[in-house]
Structures are given as C-alpha cells and as structure tokens.
Amino acid sequence: MIIGLTGGIGSGKSAAADRFAEAHGVHVVDADMKSRVVVEPGRPALARIVDRFGDDVLLDNGSLNRPALREVVFRDPTQRLWLEELLHPLIREEVVNDLASAESPYALLVSPLLIESGQHRMTERVIVVDVPESIQLARTAARDQVPLDQVRAIMEAQASRDDRLRQAHDVLVNDGDLAALHAQVDALHDRYLAMLSGDTL
Template sequence: MKPWILGLTGGIGSGKSAVAQHFIEHGVHLVDADQAARWVVEPGRPALQQIAEHFGSEVLLADGQLNRPALRARVFADGHERRWLEALLHPLIRQEITAYLARAESPYAILVSPLLVESGQHELTQRILVVDAPERLRIARTMQRDQTTAEQVQAILQAQASREERLRYADDVLVNDRDLDWLRGEVERLHNFYLSLSGGQP
C-alpha cells in the first residue's frame, strides 16, 4: 500500500515546525521542502553549477557553497532573475520531494512546505493541514525566534500566500494559539484520524 501524502503548511510563526515534530514522534515519514531546496544546491549538484554560470562567482562562497544572502539580494531586486531561479529550482525540488516521499513506510507521509500553495507543491498531496494562528501571535513568535523587527516579519508575511488563500486549500485547520501540551494532544487526535483514512479521504 503506497502511503497517501498530507501537505502541512502555515504562515511564518504559526508553529508548523512544532506540529511537524509531533507527527515525527508518532513515526510519520516527513519531508521538508526547505531541506529539499537546500539539497538541490549542494556543491557537486548540477543546479549549483547553473546558478554560478548564470549569476557569476559572487554567488559562491570561498568553499564552493552557495552564498545565499548574495543570491537572495540579486533575485529579490529583480523579478526576472527570481523567475529564472524558480524555473530552475522548482522542478528539481519537486523531484527530491517525490523521491523522498516514495521511500515512506508509514500509512501516510507528510510534505511540510511554507510555500505549499504558492509553489504548486500542493498538487503532490491528497489532503492539506493548515497550521494557523492569529497574526499578532505569529508576529510576536517570529520576532522572538529570529530576533527580528515587526517590519521585517511583516515583509515576509506579505511575500507568503495570504491566510485566506491558504485556508481555502485546507482540508483541516489546526489553530495553534495555546500551549505545547494542548498542541501535542491535537496532533495525536489528527494522527489517529489520518490513520483511519484511505487515500487521505474519509
């Protein structure tokens, strides 16, 4: 039986990493799209070579690793360059994710992605769980976690899909506005529900 795929997403500061961790504790196979995005640009992978050829050596560090801040500065300043990079990376990231999910041995597997909706990665899933929290709380959590300003967090919020858009795709919504014990209980409840589903559908 091939496991069905649950997409797990949520805006910055919603607590999706904590939720993902609780699912892992229940033995659920999980792949993180952010990690896949890092794997595809490791030294020795073709994507890194293409990026260096396109943007020049200033996007590489002395040890041959990708200089993320330099690349980010280039692509955020120029929509055309950003689209070039996305066209290169999105299919490769999708391949990594698909290969990793194919190795899952749990009854269902999870794809965690902050950009599940925006990147089209939701097409790889049979069901979507959105972790949500009031914006005020999300901003406070992120400022505390990243030692950053409210303005910087606001800028990231603007770049992500709107909360309404994410919720439109949701099959399940977990409002994470209480403590960790409560959250652990909610994940357990969802996990037991997911084990009863076939192909992600009741």
C-alpha cells in the same frame, strides 16, 4: 496517502511535523530541506545561481549564502520567479523520490510553498498551521534575527493567510503553547488512521 502540511513563515510547521514524526512514526518529507539539497556545492543549480547573481551569494567554503540570496530575490520579484522556475522542478523530483520510500500508513509533505508551487496537487489532504500575522512576525524576527521588513517581504511572497485556509482540509491553530499544538496533532493522527481503516470521524 500523502498529506500536505503548510503554513506561513513562523507559524510552527516544523513543530507540528516533528510531533507527527516523533510521537507517531509518520514519514515526513520536508521540501525546505530538499531545497537545500538541490543547491549543494557541485550541483548544477548552484552553478546557475552563481552565474546569475555572482560570487556574492557564496560563502567562503563554496556553499550557498542563503541570507544573501534571499535579500536579492525578495527585493526583486523577477529574480525570485527565475529562482523558483529553476528550483521547483528539482525540489519536486527529490520530494517524489523520498515520498516513494515511505513505510508509515501515510506520509507528510511539509512545504512553506505547498499552495504556491502546486505541490498540494501531490497530496490528498492539506493541513494548514494557522497563526495571526502578528505572531508570525514576532516569532520569525526573534528566531532568525532579521529585520521585520524582510519578514514582511517573505510573507508577501507566500500565499495569504486566507488563500491557505481556503485550501485547507484540516487546520492546526498554533497561537498557544506546544502542548496545545501536540494535542491537535495527536487528534488529527487518530483521525487519519480511522480514515485509512475505512472508519469516518
């Protein structure tokens, strides 16, 4: 069974995924990490990105300057769509290969764009990590040291909170402390094991 886990920027997806992996041994595939792999130096995707946007999107060591690229594509929706059309099939291939290697009872596909990219169609259930937008803004601005306007632009490019919740089979509410999030993850894990064994909870 493949379970998708998503949430807006700053919602706490990584903290939830880490709990599934560290406390319960669940195989986690992070689509965001795969998105970094497909643009590593030497990969064809990076060459195409540089052809389109120029050397300004490269760091001195030849790797992708992600903040510089993000600034360009979130300013211009047509550029963002071009980038997504280039990267999404490549990311999907990496994700599929990694999921195929899972040995835990179920695997977790973590993706900020699970709904938007169609990756949710690879999953049998969807978990949404949900927080109020005010908390998303504050957490992300503090963590990434970026202006609130840039955080808002990223949030607008992602599915709305309502859209995500409509797709959810399970919701983790992450407006409290880490212990509260962990307790919800633990309960979900037990529920999934029961489902896999044929019991229903």
